[in-house]
Amino acid sequence: xxxxxxxxxxxxxxxxxLGTIAPVLEQHPEYVEAxxxxxxxxxxxxxxxxxxWVDDAGxxxxxxxxxIQFSSVLGPYKxxxxxxxxxxxxxxxxxxxxxxxxxxxxxxxxxxxxxxSDFDPHGKSDAEVMRFCQSFMxxxxxxxxxxxxxxxxxxxxxxxxxxxLFGSYRKITNRHESGMFTxxxxxxxxxxxxxxATGYGAVFFAQEMLAVHNESLDGKRVxxxxxxxVAIYAIQKATQLGAxxxxxxxxxxxxxxxxxxxxxxxxxxxxxxxxxxxEYANRRSSARFVEGGSVWEVPVDIAVPSxxxxxxxxxxxxxxxxxxxxxxSEGANMPCVPDAVAAFQQAGVLFAPGKAANAxxxxxxxxEMSQNASRQRWSFGDSENKLREIMADIHDAAFQxxxxxEVPGDYxxxxxxxxxxxxxxxxxxxxxx
Ligand code: NDP
Numbered sequence: 001x002x003x004x005x006x007x008x009x010x011x012x013x014x015x016x017x018l019g020t021i022a023p024v025l026e027q028h029p030e031y032v033e034a035x036x037x038x039x040x041x042x043x044x045x046x047x048x049x050x051x052x053w054v055d056d057a058g059x060x061x062x063x064x065x066x067x068i069q070f071s072s073v074l075g076p077y078k079x080x081x082x083x084x085x086x087x088x089x090x091x092x093x094x095x096x097x098x099x100x101x102x103x104x105x106x107x108x109x110x111x112x113x114x115x116x117s118d119f120d121p122h123g124k125s126d127a128e129v130m131r132f133c134q135s136f137m138x139x140x141x142x143x144x145x146x147x148x149x150x151x152x153x154x155x156x157x158x159x160x161x162x163x164x165l166f167g168s169y170r171k172i173t174n175r176h177e178s179g180m181f182t183x184x185x186x187x188x189x190x191x192x193x194x195x196x197a198t199g200y201g202a203v204f205f206a207q208e209m210l211a212v213h214n215e216s217l218d219g220k221r222v223x224x225x226x227x228x229x230v231a232i233y234a235i236q237k238a239t240q241l242g243a244x245x246x247x248x249x250x251x252x253x254x255x256x257x258x259x260x261x262x263x264x265x266x267x268x269x270x271x272x273x274x275x276x277x278x279e280y281a282n283r284r285s286s287a288r289f290v291e292g293g294s295v296w297e298v299p300v301d302i303a304v305p306s307x308x309x310x311x312x313x314x315x316x317x318x319x320x321x322x323x324x325x326x327x328x329s330e331g332a333n334m335p336c337v338p339d340a341v342a343a344f345q346q347a348g349v350l351f352a353p354g355k356a357a358n359a360x361x362x363x364x365x366x367x368e369m370s371q372n373a374s375r376q377r378w379s380f381g382d383s384e385n386k387l388r389e390i391m392a393d394i395h396d397a398a399f400q401x402x403x404x405x406e407v408p409g410d411y412x413x414x415x416x417x418x419x420x421x422x423x424x425x426x427x428x429x430x431x432x433x
Pocket of ligand 1 (some may be wrong): 224308359
């Protein structure tokens with residue numbers, strides 16, 4: 001870590017993992033002797049590159065592209081691409097590091113990676129986004145491939161961007177290599193349920209945690225942040241399971257709708273019109289918009305933070321606890337600051353870390369890779385059932401590891417230990433490489 005002094009998000013993610021695995025290292029001194037920890041915090045490969053493109057006014061623009069290929073010990077590098085102005089090396093490294101353990105937890109044979117750019121798709125025309133994606137892929141293509149590195153979407157990279165990126169790779173390489181990207185359209189190699197999988201999975205995980213205590217989502221008020229891919233499908237699944245999803249947000253503020261979020265309206269505004277969240281309140285009489293404020297001041301039983309890292313502060317956690325929150329399932333990556341996580345755990349709130357709760361997306365990506373390799377297509381129902389099983393397995397792996405290491409109900413420690421052990425065992429077996 002001394003090599004990364006200016007990477008606070010990466011340091012935060014590493015401390016969170018290393019702070020929980022000491023009991024495993026005591027039982028397995030061979031991990032320490034083999035330098036597993038020294039190796040695991042150093043990416044296998046880091047790629048940074050210039051992405052020049054020309055905007056609609058004919059002006060040259062330059063962004064920076066990243067791909068951090070963190071670990072391929074369990075399978076080809078796998079992890080999303082993020083396009084957001086806040087993207088920097090620290091953020092991509094934290095996401096890539098988390099991805100190693102998340103992917104291990106899915107049990108699917110995929111390594112860990114992350115990439116992206118400080119490009120902001122907001123307010124850009126389709127033609128500008130396409131030119132950017134083509135320039136981005138004109139460098140990244142040489143580092144990808146179905147057996148090497150398989151990206152997917154993340155913040156700012158949805159169906160439109162994936163289409164342009166995939167098309168560009170196909171053109172440059174002269175190969176229709178379906179399995180080199182996941183999250184594709186279902187008409188051209190994409191798997192059913194991949195779009196829904198992260199949001200659905202985070203809600204399934206909440207359901208699993210509640211079931212341990214003979215509780216369910218039925219009749220619960222659910223608070224969700226964000227209004228992108230993860231948030232939209234978390235709202236849909238929570239509603240289908242009998243809960244009322246009452247909030248959504250974006251970087252301008254949040255809406256609260258006690259009648260339950262109208263998903264068709266939200267999708268129209270966010271997916272079709274690419275508008276701002278205030279529009280939802282303008283068109284729905286049961287909703288109000290709060291500019292700036294924190295969505296976590298709204299009383300809810302279940303919280304599914306689904307926007308971005310460090311969006312839930314200690315004050316937010318205290319407000320949720322004071323309002324009687326029962327469970328928190330992280331749809332986003334590392335949305336709760338460490339003090340907020342500690343506060344939830346001390347208050348007895350069921351808390352699921354992102355690397356377990358949002359692993360449904362990448363798990364379904366691995367199912368997409370399998371379908372591409374075998375030229376099969378699974379139905380929506382079969383794929384959703386498989387996702388539900390995978391989320392139950394991830395829950396059980398984290399739950400049992402927490403029990404085994406005498407921190408029952410601590411899903412943070414349980415998920416870290418279960419994921420770490422799978423990676424460490426493979427690293428040990430494969431030697432010092
Ligand atoms: P989207 O781009 O579809 O949506 C992101 C949402 O979060 C938008 O509503 C956006 O609002 C909001 N948001 C982003 N950054 C900020 C910010 N700095 N402050 C406030 N709001 C913000 O992304 P996804 O839904 O795909 O991703 C959301 C989270 O889930 C991320 O942490 C991602 O890493 C994680 N995740 C996603 C997976 C996937 O399959 N898509 C898989 C696993 C994890 P605005 O438009 O105003 O920026």
